[in-house]
Amino acid sequence: MTLAARRLGRANHQVALLQGTLEFFPALIAAMDLAQSDIQLETYIFDCTGSGADVARALVRAALRGLRVHLVVDGFGTAQLPPAWRALFARCGVRLQVYSPMGRLGLLLPKRWRRLHRKLCVVDGRLLFCGGINILDDFYDPNHGTLAAPRLDFAVRVQGSLVQQASETMEQLWWNLRAGQDMRQRRLGLALADWRAARAARFKQRHAEQASRGMRAALLLRDNLRHRSRIERSYRRAIARARHEIIIANAYFIPGAKLRRALQHAAGRGVRVQLLLQGRYEYFMQYHAARPVYGALLAAGVEIYEYAPSFLHAKVAVIDAQGARPWATVGSSNLDPLSLLLAREANVMVRDADFARQLRARLLAAMQQPGQRLNPLHYADRPWQQRLLDRLAFGLMRAALWLSGNRY
Structure with missing residues (x-):
């Protein structure tokens, strides 16, 4: 494949446009409720007000079914999850990591300006959600309260070969954050290698069954x-x-x-x-x-x-x-x-x-x-x-x- 073709991505994707949380959250929750093995979610803001709580409950339901559920939130965008939700996540098996917690000096340190701003979710290694929409109700703002009209924002739901790239990127960040908590690097490396091998085998089997061409897309x-x-x-x-x-x-x-x-x-x-x-x-x-x-x-x-x-x-x-x-x-x-x-x-x-x-x-x-x-x-x-x-x-x-x- 030429360099230009690689830049464009393979023509084996299905991409659906989703506008606002009124379209995005139902699609995301439906995918989580049908998940069979694992859910990876990264977001800048995770707010449990209004419909944001619906997404939180979907994560809990998945964890209670025995799925591997990884949640990463930004340490500035999500300054603090409510204690009740943190306790519920811990009790039910939703594993939470915070990217770059602010610490005492907060944004006074320039290194704290490097934030996790991406919004990604991969379900079972087969379905990707990506866009600008946080886990935040479109009719609510943490700084401005209830909104009379919804935010204007978009996301996409993607099937195809780029889903594996997103999943591996998110998994790498997850283990990097775990390593930052003083866990042994050798054990983390072995665990990541085992996960990659299993995910690659499942991914190859799924896409061997998908012979039809689709859209050209890239992450x-x-x-x-x-x-x-x-x-x-x-x-x-x-x-x-x-x-x-x-x-x-x-x-x-x-x-x-x-x-x-x-x-x-x-x-x-x-x-x-x-x-x-x-x-x-x-x-x-x-x-x-x-x-x-x-x-x-x-x-x-x-x-x-x-x-x-x-x-x-x-x-x-x-x-x-x-x-x-x-x-x-x-x-x-x-x-x-x-x-x-x-x-x-x-x-x-x-x-x-x-x-x-x-x-x-x-x-x-x-x-x-x-x-x-x-x-x-x-x-x-x-x-x-x-x-x-x-x-x-x-x-x-x-x-x-x-x-x-x-x-x-």
């Missing part, structure tokens, strides 16, 4: 070792190849210079570039630091739409959905320095016309109905107080990156 991972810029490079390649249309929906949009130039060049060669971005104030840094980059994009002809009915949490894109080379991605990675330089992220990239058109239709609906297009004249005339806050946030972000040893 794009970002970490701080081997895959530092894979997701960003994938975006830049797809933007450079765009011929007709680029639609990006991103919650925290602060692209670096290379990505900004790619979008400007695309608009300059006649590609219609539409960005659906956060229009509702959520966090000071992410909200204000994004706005200084709008001017150059608007001047290049990029259309910016702000989504305000609720929080926009999506990290998706679709390019040339109606052309000869459709490209789409759904995942956890924002186009900002935290995601692209510091966090562990995971995106699924899909080359399939039907999938791309479905995602495009949902994004266009969000832009045309509740979204509001940003007028370049209004942007240029925004009050000086807002300009000051924008510049302050942008400067603080750049200073923080300098402290972490990164340039963006």
